[in-house]
Amino acid sequence: xxxxxxxxxxxxxxxxxxxxxxxxxxxxxxxxxxxxxxxxxxxxxxxxxxxxxxxxxxxxxxxxxxxxxxxxxxxxxxxxxxxxxxxxxxxxxxxxxxxxxxxxxxxxxxxxxxxxxxxxxxxxxxxxxxxxxxxxxxxxxxxxxxxxxxxxxxxxxxxxxxxxxxxxxxxxxxxxxxxxxxxxxxxxxxxxxxxxxxxxxxxxxxxxxxxxxxxxxxxxxxxxxxxxxxxxxxxxxxxxxxxxxxxxxxxxxxxxxxxxxxxxxxxxxxxxxxxxxxxxxxxxxxxxxxxxxxxxxxxxxxxxxxxxxxxxxxxxxxxxxxxxxxxxxxxxxxxxxxxxxx
Ligand SMILES: C[S@@+](CC[C@H](N)C(=O)[O-])C[C@H]1O[C@@H](n2cnc3c(N)ncnc32)[C@H](O)[C@@H]1O
Numbered sequence: 044x045x046x047x048x049x050x051x052x053x054x055x056x057x058x059x060x061x062x063x064x065x066x067x068x069x070x071x072x073x074x075x076x077x078x079x080x081x082x083x084x085x086x087x088x089x090x091x092x093x094x095x096x097x098x099x100x101x102x103x104x105x106x107x108x109x110x111x112x113x114x115x116x117x118x119x120x121x122x123x124x125x126x127x128x129x130x131x132x133x134x135x136x137x138x139x140x141x142x143x144x145x146x147x148x149x150x151x152x153x154x155x156x157x158x159x160x161x162x163x164x165x166x167x168x169x170x171x172x173x174x175x176x177x178x179x180x181x182x183x184x185x186x187x188x189x190x191x192x193x194x195x196x197x198x199x200x201x202x203x204x205x206x207x208x209x210x211x212x213x214x215x216x217x218x219x220x221x222x223x224x225x226x227x228x229x230x231x232x233x234x235x236x237x238x239x240x241x242x243x244x245x246x247x248x249x250x251x252x253x254x255x256x257x258x259x260x261x262x263x264x265x266x267x268x269x270x271x272x273x274x275x276x277x278x279x280x281x282x283x284x285x286x287x288x289x290x291x292x293x294x295x296x297x298x299x300x301x302x303x304x305x306x307x308x309x310x311x312x313x314x315x316x317x318x319x320x321x322x323x324x325x326x327x328x329x330x331x332x333x334x335x336x337x338x339x340x341x342x343x344x345x346x347x348x349x350x351x352x353x354x355x356x357x358x359x360x361x362x363x364x365x366x367x368x369x370x371x372x373x374x375x376x377x378x379x380x381x382x383x384x385x
Pocket of ligand 1: 084097098101128129130131132133134135152153154155158179192193194195198199
């Protein structure tokens, strides 16, 4: 997406210093002053600032999530209606279009009419042939759908989510939300509720039949993903001026399928944490299924891998491995088998 074109399409033009000031306000609003969380959506300039900064820096997260799915799931999603609930300026709906080129139709749902105005403006320029419906509530999609939430579920109570799911009964359900400990607690409730409603998990859990190994942990250990990205130079400049890092992006993404079959190979696990780097090795934590779900520590010897590549790897990728040696403390020395495809 051409960034200078995006800046030209804002509801209100903003010069760089105004944009930086407003982005700082937004960031404060999302982290510390959460009682006023919805206010920015009522102000044209704040909606424009959100669009100029968070839209292009959030989109890489959807590419990551889609890339982690089996190819047949991606093919099925391409044939679904997309319901982007809490779409804001159309962030992830635009991301989906960018990824798939076109979807059968897209429902942009938001309680803010300004956000919807901004989303429609962007779609008419970037994807003029994409069929879209924009509104504050759901209408019948008339086909199998993917119900998606991006940074909006943290603002929506769980009972509202269950009502929406009941009404839509989507084939796929997914979200990309803040990578915080606080949202992880909500993600666990959602995970449990999805299992009870007949869904299976494609990402990140290997199975919903067992409890999450991190469920009972009270310390700083929770399941989230981290990607490392670079942006258009203009965005990098705005990030630096606002002192906000948008190159390392933590988030919590999940994707479920109604009555889905989610086979997981036995010699693989999801990278959920990079624990440490020692002089000779990296220690990672993987989540995998054998009799139940469990987390194991694996040691990779530095001499066997390309260090530059390892540093850029995302947390959340699926890792195939072969155990070379059993070490102490539930740790295994391993060889990574799919390093070239990561
Ligand atoms: C932080 S923005 C996220 C926008 C976009 N999805 C993204 O990730 O960049 C949250 C959006 O959710 C919308 N929202 C919050 N609660 C909502 C609800 N109950 N119904 C519809 N939209 C809602 C807000 O108006 C806002 O536009």
